Amino acid sequence: MTASLSGGLALAVMVSTDTAPTSAASVAANSADAAAVRGKDPLPNRPDFRLPFPCGVKVLAQTYPGHDKDGKKIDMLRYGMEWNSPITASASGTVHQHFSPGGIEIRHGKGWFTTYMHMKKRVKVGSKVKRGDIVGYMSDVGSKGRPHLHYEQLYAPGKNDADNQHMVRAIIQGRGPLDMYKETPIKNWKSTNCKSPAPKKYYVVTKAKTSGYTSPKSNKRVGYLNKGKNYVFCTAPGISKTLPKPKTTSKWWLKTDLDSGQTGRWVPAAYLGKGSGQPKDIKGKTIPRCK
The missing domain is CATH 2.70.70.10 (Glucose Permease (Domain IIA))
Structure with missing residues (x-):
């Protein structure tokens, strides 16, 4: 044949x-x-x-x-x-x-x-x-x-x-x-053996070192994200968290790769010190919700 x-x-x-x-x-x-x-x-x-x-x-x-x-x-x-x-x-x-x-x-x-x-x-x-x-x-x-x-x-x-x-x-x-x-x-x-495109990154500045969590609705810590310029992938609502100084409270969370711990985890958007609305990146663009 x-x-x-x-x-x-x-x-x-x-x-x-x-x-x-x-x-x-x-x-x-x-x-x-x-x-x-x-x-x-x-x-x-x-x-x-x-x-x-x-x-x-x-x-x-x-x-x-x-x-x-x-x-x-x-x-x-x-x-x-x-x-x-x-x-x-x-x-x-x-x-x-x-x-x-x-x-x-x-x-x-x-x-x-x-x-x-x-x-x-x-x-x-x-x-x-x-x-x-x-x-x-x-x-x-x-x-x-x-x-x-x-x-x-x-x-x-x-x-x-x-x-x-x-x-x-x-x-x-x-x-x-x-x-x-x-x-x-x-x-x-x-063949449909196609790699998923890399997720888009949005850059933000965190005002202080913050713990990373398993989800926006969890208090389980799995690492931390350092103060300074960091990238995030998307945002989602969850438990309200507060940054002590400047005092900022927000229900929004950011999905990112932690500096110590796991990838694809969550940090509170309150640590951006930017208010309670849906977070924006350093260029002023609204960070999209996670799908």
């Missing part, structure tokens, strides 16, 4: 022995697969997996007879870039394993894993990655002269490592569970 890419490049469906490492079987994953054949996905907490290619890239996804017994394994190729395409994390997680040929496994939490094979320049074991981060580059490691990405989703609840028997039918960008023997080939599949 062959599939043609734009530009006249013909890609033969490759016979290989792609497989993740093996150990004891997972009853939960196997029973879930039986339900998946009926068009259901009974597995809990599946991440919002995206195609493991950069945003907007078009991909060919396929399998071949004998690849595996029930259509779970997927071989992917990128239109217009046969070699060296960046491969991106399908969901956020931790790279916990390297294996041959050219493979990595990412642990996503709550029993979910993905594997990516035949890559070069793999990200290091222990790396924490976000969805869309580059984890390697498509190559022909272990499949000489036939560059492609081998991709799997695995479910191994309660385990820190997933193996071949934990493989399940993939759901990618809401499509699936995929029986690749029925779906092959999926042509011109556009």
Whole structure:
């Protein structure tokens, strides 16, 4: 079986022995697969997996007879870039394993894993990655002269490592569970593995060092923000707080990254010393409400 890419490049469906490492079987994953054949996905907490290619890239996804017994394994190729395409994390997680040929496994939490094979320049074991981060580059490691990405989703609840028997039918960008023997080939599949744009920053001047809190309606301290020029992302109403000098009371709060403690936490807008109205930045622009 062959599939043609734009530009006249013909890609033969490759016979290989792609497989993740093996150990004891997972009853939960196997029973879930039986339900998946009926068009259901009974597995809990599946991440919002995206195609493991950069945003907007078009991909060919396929399998071949004998690849595996029930259509779970997927071989992917990128239109217009046969070699060296960046491969991106399908969901956020931790790279916990390297294996041959050219493979990595990412642990996503709550029993979910993905594997990516035949890559070069793999990200290091222990790396924490976000969805869309580059984890390697498509190559022909272990499949000489036939560059492609081998991709799997695995479910191994309660385990820190997933193996071949934990493989399940993939759901990618809401499509699936995929029986690749029925779906092959999926042509011109556009990746929506797009990183969220960085949040806009608004600059303010805090009149004094202030504690940071878990939410605008909480008194739980989780760090502090220093006096001086700081950036914030947005604002929201909550518990009224008072800056002693100059005395300023406000119900408004500002979401920011603390100087000591956690990111994405809250400080009272009273510490701007600007009154009780919705806060403004140093240019006089009203800081928007958090969505």
